[in-house]
Amino acid sequence: MNPKVLRAAFSVIIIAALGIAGISPTQQVRADGLLMIEGVYRQPLYSHVDVSIENKIATTVLEQKFYNELEREVSAVYVAPVPDGATILSFAEKVDDKWVEAEIQEKEDAEAAYATAVSEGKDAALAGAMTATPAPNQPATPKMNFQIKVFLPPSSERTIRLIYTEVLLGEVGLTRYTYPLSNTNLTEEPIGDLYIKVQINEKDEIRAVYTPTHKNSAEVSRPQPNTASLVYRAQNVVPNQDFEVIYTQSPDKFGVNLASYVEGEAEDGYFVLIAAPQLETKTDEEVIPKDFVFILDKSGSMQGDKIVQAKNALNMILGNLNPQDRFNIVAFSSLVETYAPQLLPVEKRGEAQAWVNNVFADGGTNINDALVTALKTVDSSQPERPHIIVFLTDGQATEGVTETTAILDNVRAARSAQSRIYSIGVGDVNEALLNAVSSENRGTSLFVSATQPLEQPLADFYAAIDSPVLVDLALDFGEVEVYDVQPNPIPDMFLGGQVVITGRYRRNSPDKTTITLTGAIGGEPYSAIYKDISFNTDSTAAKPYAFVPRLWAQRKVDNLMLKINIEGPDPKLVDEVRELALKYNLITPYTSFVAVPGMGNPGMIEPDSVIYHLSANRHYRNLNTLFIVMGLALIFVGSVGLVINRIAHRRGRASKKGSLDAQAKN
Structure with missing residues (x-):
């Protein structure tokens, strides 16, 4: 044409x-x-x-x-x-x-x-x-x-x-x-x-x-x-x-940006705060020295592709450590084995990588003892050095302490202020345990399949922990009363990364406040003051930030689901998740999206609700066609029912007649 x-x-x-x-x-x-x-x-x-x-x-x-x-x-x-x-x-x-x-x-x-x-x-x-x-x-x-x-x-x-x-x-x-x-x-x-x-x-x-x-x-x-x-x-x-x-965007060394939303005259407000450092290139001497401890799961459940992925991930991170970093390795199955009696300089990593390559998978999975052993490797004489534990496992505990809640209790008792736990889950994993042990210890989790390429996800993962610039973060919101702040504790801030915090604030709060950010840089205390930070108290002015409540609700639901996955489906927690999901239009294990012709806007439903669903793949061209199909189906069902009823009626008459004939003969 x-x-x-x-x-x-x-x-x-x-x-x-x-x-x-x-x-x-x-x-x-x-x-x-x-x-x-x-x-x-x-x-x-x-x-x-x-x-x-x-x-x-x-x-x-x-x-x-x-x-x-x-x-x-x-x-x-x-x-x-x-x-x-x-x-x-x-x-x-x-x-x-x-x-x-x-x-x-x-x-x-x-x-x-x-x-x-x-x-x-x-x-x-x-x-x-x-x-x-x-x-x-x-x-x-x-x-x-x-x-x-x-x-x-x-x-x-x-x-x-x-x-x-x-x-x-x-x-x-x-x-x-x-x-x-x-x-x-x-x-x-x-x-x-x-x-x-x-x-x-x-x-x-x-x-x-x-x-x-x-x-x-x-x-x-x-x-x-x-x-x-x-x-x-x-x-x-x-x-x-x-x-x-x-x-x-911010001109400050540690930029703090806050958006808030309030609706109606009585409801409390919502906020999201994002803090991020300046993007400045650091020399090797300026990078904070860190201590890395790798926990390698070599249990029988890791056989095959899982152990290969875990060893590759460990060696990739080990090969990218900075000159001032130190390391050690804890390998475990039923028993726990430590590679060296103390933290080693980076120059020793070649021998360690060869040792890792000779590890084979066999035995049970004693996660509790492995975590406690790794936490004890912290060098408390140098509190300025972050103690970073990288936990490589499928997270399926089978020996020693196996209850997730008990493992978390033991980790809390053994950890120090310097320690952080980052988890890499390989294959089919216990996500609840890995997410919990990482989030409680200011870390994050990465999950990879047993066969997927590791280069990109692992590079992103390591980049997020390689250069901590502010640790042990805390926020003071001045005269504004905040609550339900997520996450808790606040994770560390890394070069090129950000910390995202959501929460609620009381409606009677002032519209401006001073926020104080505190933490530590290289073991030295640090604080920054941000004046005249606005909290919306007028619903009209807040309209552009109507997305903020959903951010908070999603974080809240994620934390509740973490508890449910660890402690079991407590009815109160389940009800809270369901109520939040229905109010803020969130997809959870207890709610789903539904759209019904004539319903208007899509809404949320509970999974045990009765729904008559028509797949989009069935090409009912219009409602008239649909009604015809439904009508024919009803006619068919009715006809079958009528035939069955007549057959039953005839059998009943025949049975009754046979009974009467028998009585007459007697």
């Missing part, structure tokens, strides 16, 4: 409150771009999102390819959410490997051009916009659904590109970008290939870069102090949450 001819018919019109293909103007599509073909939402073959943020101006380029599996032509509706206040720069369709840009026309002219093109069998699209109501307890954006009528030939592909720009808020030194990705409320089909890249370029230094929604799967890189990039990729995935990026 000639693109010039197509351009005359390929038109776009943006209007307010436009209903297309029976989609209600009050229905909000909070999801990645979807194609509705005859009433059924279909996922793209691929969805590629390229975001460029330049000094808080974000430009989003969304490219998606769809496939019409029907053997006839259809006029479908493409629906994509666009944030409130965003400006649509362009909409294009790929024809013969060339992008054909849409044009703005009067509504009547555009509709006429579209109808003419379709009648002639030409590619065409007609676009519009409609407003939508936010879901309960959700941020006010996105509010607008961009809708496009798209003509698709039979058994054909269609590639669409939508570009829009928006100004991001950053008044409190905290900037947030959201790409509406969740579509579990509309379809269960997976996206074939999902790729999101966010490139941030700011005039001033960027401190923290944080993705609260995909923190374990998005790769973050910081090539320069004022730039950052995030990449997320997944195949055959059904996204269940939006993709969010938060970054902060």
Whole structure:
């Protein structure tokens, strides 16, 4: 087809409150771009999102390819959410490997051009916009659904590109970008290939870069102090949450940025505080010397790929230690074996790596004694040296003390203020134990499969513990009364990393306060004062930060689930998780998303609720078809029931007649 001819018919019109293909103007599509073909939402073959943020101006380029599996032509509706206040720069369709840009026309002219093109069998699209109501307890954006009528030939592909720009808020030194990705409320089909890249370029230094929604799967890189990039990729995935990026800026040595939200006149507020250090390059002499102790699980459950992965991870970290670091190794199965009687200098690591390579897996799993032994290797004569334990295991205790609660009690009794525990779980692991032992000891956990490549996840893991810049953190919020602060204790701050803290504050608090950050640098006490930090007390002014309550609720639920996984399903804890999930729209083991035609906004349900679910893969073209199918099913069931009833009735009569004949003979 000639693109010039197509351009005359390929038109776009943006209007307010436009209903297309029976989609209600009050229905909000909070999801990645979807194609509705005859009433059924279909996922793209691929969805590629390229975001460029330049000094808080974000430009989003969304490219998606769809496939019409029907053997006839259809006029479908493409629906994509666009944030409130965003400006649509362009909409294009790929024809013969060339992008054909849409044009703005009067509504009547555009509709006429579209109808003419379709009648002639030409590619065409007609676009519009409609407003939508936010879901309960959700941020006010996105509010607008961009809708496009798209003509698709039979058994054909269609590639669409939508570009829009928006100004991001950053008044409190905290900037947030959201790409509406969740579509579990509309379809269960997976996206074939999902790729999101966010490139941030700011005039001033960027401190923290944080993705609260995909923190374990998005790769973050910081090539320069004022730039950052995030990449997320997944195949055959059904996204269940939006993709969010938060970054902060501050001129202070340790930047502290706080966003707060309050709603109504009586409810207490919510806050999120992000602290991050300056990104400064350190020489070997400036890096804080550390003591590393590796715990290697060599029990029988680690046989095969697990022990190979664990040994590779240990040797990779050992090979990257700084010149002033020291190390030791604790290997365990039923018994515990220490590689050396004392901490060794880095120069000795070659022999240690050879020793590790000769370890084989056999015996039981005495996790308790291994942790206690490693904690006792701390050098208390040098309190300025962080004592970092790297625990490599599948976390399945079988010998000695095996109860998780008892193991945690013994770890608390044996640990010192210098000690931190970081866990690397390999294969099928006891995540509850590893998460608990790490979070209680100011560490984190990394989980890898027994066969996945280790280089990237392990590099990110080690980078997060290699350069501690502030340890033993504490915060004083001045005259503002805070509670339910997560996490507790506050983890250490590392070069290139950040500390994210969420909590609640009393509604009667002052609107400004002084926050004091304290900690230790190289064994010396440190404190920093931040004046005039604002806490919102007015619900109108707080609206841009409506995402904050959900951040707090998710952290709260994560901590409650950690307790449940360790201590068992205490009814009070389960009820608290359920109540939080229902109030803040969170997916938990006790709640799920549900969408019912006519229901409006998707909501949360409890798993034991009775739901009649229709899979999106069943192509009921409209409600009339669905009602016909249900009616036929009811007629069939009724007919079968009637036949069974008649057979039973006849058998009953025959039985009764036989009984009477027998009585007559007698």
